[in-house]
Each structure stands twice: as C-alpha cells, then as structure tokens.
Amino acid sequence: MQIFDGLAPAPTNFFMTLRDIAYWVRSARADARLARFRQGEQSLSPFDHLYADTHDPFGVELPQYRYQQRKYACLLSMLPQRRYRNILDVGCGLGTFTRKLAPYGDRVLGTDISGEAISQAAKMSAAHPNLSYAQRDMLDAAPSESAFDLIIVADTLYYMNSRTPAALKSLAATIASKLTPDGLVLIANHYFFGVDAASRETREIHDAFRWASGLDCVAEFRRAFFLATLLRRTAH
C-alpha cells in the first residue's frame, strides 16, 4: 500500500475541540430524527423530511465544528495530486465537500437520495460553474454519463438499507463500473479503533469494498475518528 502526497496538506494538530462534542450530539440527533421519520407515514421521504425540517441537520457547514472541516481537509490530503476530469461525490448532502473538490476537477457531480438536499446544495454552489447536482439513489443505474476518474463516498454507506457483505460488494462493483481505467474511489466512515458497534460496521463496509471484484485497495488511513480507504479500478 502506498501513501500519496495529497491535494492539500493534512492538518497536523489534533483536530477535536470540546465544542466538537456538540457536533457528535447534533449528528446523533439527526440520526434519531431520521429513524423516527422512517417509522412514520410521511408524505416526504425520510432524508427529504430531515433536510426540510432542519437546514444542515448534520452540522457540516457550521464553522464552529472544527472536526468536520479538518476531516474534509484530511480527505483531500489523501487524494493523489493530479488534475481530475470528472469527479462524482455520492451522498453529497449540502455539497459541502463537493465544493471543496471544485478546484481539483474539470467537472464535479454531486448526487444524493434527497431532492431537498440537492436543491439546497445547488443554491449554495452557484459560484462554482463546474459543479452540478442530481437527485439519485446510489444504487440506481446512472443514465449514460462519462466515466469518473474519482468517486467519493463519505459518511453515506451506513445509510444503505441492506448492508450485507453481498449487497456491499455488489454496490462496490457498480461503483467500479463507473470508473475510468485509472479511476479511484475514496470511501470514508466513522471509526473509533473498532471499539464501538459503528466502528465494527465501518470495518465490514470497508472490507467488502477491499475485496470486491473490480477494485484494488491502494491505501487505508485510520484517523481519529474515521477510516478512509482509497481504491483503484482493477487493471484488465
């Protein structure tokens, strides 16, 4: 496995502050509301309900939560320094990371299951002419579009309804099929050194991608408090 000089320098100092505890509480509350919306009979889909109910339910845009901003900087630092032609950000939410990718790609597409999130992301991205957004479930077959040389899936995979190893491997293979021959995928999810149930689930998700057909693991990064795995499309 290799470590790259990434697109941006990695933050060097410890990047949690006491205030960031409120960030975790906010995320946990968003997940609890989502669980309630999933149970009730609603006219809106659960994620649309969540984004319509609260602007920025996960607090990803709020500058007082340094953890999330530094996590985005860390993720950028893991990407090989090169110019990307076509980038896809799956489960982009409000497009917070999508906008950070804008300087590094000719075109960047953000997709999310929530039309509400997509419409807010598009409004917040008006200053970036190379960004576009589309409402789409990550499992849906994409309409005919060019292959991507970089795909990001950050903090999204644990919202899949079925996370069996077979379902995850099938999704990984679908994602691999959208890559250019030298294309890369970066997946990132919560990780606290395997001590909690969510971390163990993250390990299973990342392992399913590592062993999926069509992808080779290039590098794995364990950080406080997330795991990121960089994969490349298998050469034929």
Ligand SMILES: C[S@@+](CC[C@H](N)C(=O)[O-])C[C@H]1O[C@@H](n2cnc3c(N)ncnc32)[C@H](O)[C@@H]1O
């Ligand atoms: C915690 S947010 C992460 C947003 C963004 N990736 C980031 O790191 O800032 C999870 C996002 O995944 C989206 N999502 C959940 N299930 C999805 C699915 N099946 N297909 C596409 N997006 C999905 C949600 O709507 C939500 O915006």
